[in-house]
Amino acid sequence: MTKSTINSISPDQRAVEQQLVDTVIASFDRTENARLKQLMQALTRHLHDFIREVRLTENEWDKAIEFLTAAGHITDDKRQEFILLSDVLGASMQTVAVNNETIGNATEATVFGPFFLEDAPEIPLGGDIAGGAAGRPCWVEGTVTDTEGRPVPNARIEVWEADDAGFYDAQYSDGRVAGRAHLFSDEQGKYSFWGLTPTPYPIPHDGPVGKMLAATNRSPVRASHLHFMVTAENLRTLVTHIFVEGDPQLEIGDSVFGVKESLIKRFEQMPAGAPTPDGRDLRDQAWARTRFDIVLARTRL
Template sequence: MTETTSTTSVSAEQAAREQALTERVLDSFENTRDPRLKEVMQSLTKHLHAFIREVRLSEEEWNTAIEFLTAVGHITDDRRQEFILLSDVLGASMQTILVNNPANGNATEATVFGPFFLEDAPEIPLGGNIAGPAHGQPCWVEGTVKDTHGNPVSGARVEVWEADEDGFYDVQYDDHRIAGRAHLFTDEHGEFRFWGLTPTPYPIPHDGPVGKMLAATNRSPVRASHLHFMVTAPGLRTLVTHIFVEGDPQLDIGDSVFGVQDSLIKRFEAQPADTPTPDGRNLGDKEWARTRFDIILVRNDERQ
């Protein structure tokens, strides 16, 4: 890093010149027709200019930042979203979620979406298996979907996706496999159940510019073990969340995208190989696990 001058050493004349520029840029947005766009652009300008002035950003550092963002764009495609990854590791994704999903009584908390969701995941029946060819310990997942008044939500679409035991999502392989993801619908009692894999810790993709940033700042790319959910139903606010594995050592070390909420840490109970499964499925000599996740959705008319 280039040595820079502290803001406290800037002369009054220099500070005035810098502030005058900020004011000119702010004025350039005065005729913006959309009031929300005007608010966002002027606030962005204020904070961006304040950051540059606070750290006394050098031209070399500015060039490095441009090169970094260019590299993020170049590596992004329809199967890898490096900009979402960047937003995640900076906590911007989680902060946006917190702002847009205020605490609402007993409602299930939201968390980061992540870069690996795909539209049109296959549908499975209740009790079906999302794993497909993905490897890992079988895990029985069950729960209910209700609203904040305790009413069961029948026909809710429950979308689930996860990494395999090696820490890779299906989209990270080159063979276009569909594995570790599916959707299903709750029954008339708002209940859902499916087979998946017991989540394990894994690193976010760190072979690109975001990974280099984490390495330069001595940060781990590892995420705590988790299973993604997105739940939608008419008249109810869409929930994007995931659950974490109680006892996972990574919870103490830290989640690289800041997605952990205490209420989302669930017990995954290990089951010996000879334990009967809930649906009578024969797992042979495999050990398995089970967990429960009861989901509470907020009605649209309750949105704060």
């Protein structure tokens, strides 16, 4: 609580409030799982501290319950409003930071986002993840190594992104699968694929999270990015993005706080007709290319 707030509350009232906190925390004392006990007691303590600090009104409590209920109603198997809420509050990035300790030169992690889907189609090296999604073609290549510089063969690389209109395939109602796929690194740890040149887009803001952003005068727009999830045996799973160097949204700010300097990459813009790495015919279409070398940390024993 602030000093002025504390001074305005009588000692008797403070004692009543503290007694409730102590009682609720004690109610978890018999929890057999030590970690669950720690989580529930800490959650209780911080939640009550928040309520007491801001002197939460009953009407505000009602509005909070309505907000969470609305988030539950709009959530389905293709949209996760609670992840979106976690993202815009920075809770997702803080959890990422806590769970992905910096290890040597390992690639930095960032938020998962609400639009990853299982069972994305497999493509060969040099294949195309677009699946008919609209956008400027982009050649992406790189290597997967560990922190000692050793190539990581057969790493599974999941990639997904929005189309040129700013929508993921899951946001369409026709069941399309586009802008996502998985592939595997080769024996030298190399990988390559065609995707789409990322563009800025707003996170879904037609629900309760969007209303909260509007009420607080915050932009829902994300900086241009391409999602990756990389897994390999005995190495720490990496969930990350790469961002587009020079994107004006980087200066304005990313709505989910996901940008890290090391993840900003140069996307070289190529004119129509420029030779492509794999001979693809793009004589009538401009395209882009970028390189993203991925370094995976060892899992802790």
